[in-house]
Amino acid sequence: MSALALAPRPAAPTPPAHRWFRDVIAAERSALDAFLAELPEAGIAEIVDLLAAQERPIVCLGMGKSGLIAAKLAATLSSLGTPAFVLNAGEAAHGDLGAVQTGNVVILFSNSGATEEIVRILPLLKSRDCKLVGIIGRGDSPLARAVDHLIAAHVEAEADHIGMAPTSSTTLSMAIGDALAVAVSRARNFTREDFLRHHPAGLLGRQMIPVRTLMRQGEDLPVVLPSASVAELLAVMSGHRMGAACVIDHDAKLIGLVTDGDIRRHLQARKDLYTIVAHEVMQPKPRVVGADATLGDVLLGLGQTPGILVLPVVDPDGRLQGMLHANDLLQR
Structure with missing residues (x-):
């Protein structure tokens, strides 16, 4: 075999469009880094407090x-609790x-600090004792000198190939606005629950x-006592089709949870299922959710603990109120 045949093939050149795309992202990221530095x-703290x-x-x-x-x-x-x-x-x-x-x-x-339409109404804003916060690209501009609080949003260059289209400057201004909104929201102690109340429609509202209103309860609950045999346990699980059963005491307090996987693991360990009871098979401290929780709370908890398909719902005293299955949540 010739040496020519063994030579590595040269890497394919990067398509120009790919480079152009990356160059814009890199330029805008550099503008953000320079601002942060x-x-x-x-x-900033004074503006957030204001x-x-x-x-x-x-x-x-x-x-x-x-x-x-x-x-x-x-x-x-407005979305984060500050009317605007x-x-x-x-x-x-x-x-x-x-x-x-x-x-x-x-x-x-x-960006220019000399926008004619804003300069024209500046005296009227001042006559109404308005506090002016400027997010302005040029610190030596008329608007920068006129505002009460200035955030200098200067960029060395725009990210487009002719250096004229608002790109890096708009990205920086947008980021500054987002940062202000979030910082103000945190200062006002705005919570996740407040956010969801502001979004009654769509997926956010459903949270x-x-x-x-989602849990299965009453006769639809697969429950057994700790002394239930595996045969009884399987019958209850099969009859309610949740792939699990809650183990409760005589006061309806949740003691544990048994899933299909728990039984399979006992079989794989070659344990004699005919001689054990529910108390020996169950998970003694399953993940639960409070009866006053929302769908959003449940989804957040499941995201932190992947793999859970069934959640018992309990009251503050630990009494079983219902059960949630992943399929019920997916329907929402």
Whole structure:
């Protein structure tokens, strides 16, 4: 065989489109890293405290691409428990400024810091004693000098091939808005339950469904006493088709859980199932859920403990109230 035949094949060249794609992501990531490296702690904390203390809705103001980012911030703030609305800078001078009340906090987005539509209404905002927070690309600009609190969102270059399309700058502004919204939400002690109450529709809303309305209960529950034989146990499990049975005492307190897998493991260990009872086969401390929990609580718990298909539902005293099966949850 010739030496030529043994030579490794040269690697296939990376397609240009793939490189272009990666270059944009890398450039935007670099813009975020550069911002973080120079982030002042005191100034950000002061802005978060200001926003968290507001009782009136926060006004998010921008124009063009910055207006879209302002709309995203308003939506995220509201979603995380801080009322906010977006104001189009162009429409503000034609009547929409009436939505701004005395003392409102206004968050301004502008990459150039000289957006004409915002500069035009700046005196009117100041006349209403509005607190102005600027997320602005140029620190030496008219808007940067006019605001009460400035977050300098400067980028060295945009990520597009001609260096002109809002890319790195909009990504940075969007990230700053998200960071503000989350920090303010945490300062206001906004919880997961609060978030779900703000999202009654769709998958998020369904997570607020009470466990009580989903669980199997009463005669639909596969239950046995600790002294039940394996034959009785199998009959109960087969009759209720949950692949498991709860072991309870005479006060209906949950003692343990037996699954199909528990019985199979005893068979594989060559144990004599005819001489043992439910108490010897059961899991003594199964994972349970409270009767006042929601579907979201259950899904969160199952995500942390994969492989569980059945959950007993108990009251604060440990008495069995019902059972949940994964199939019941999937239907929701």
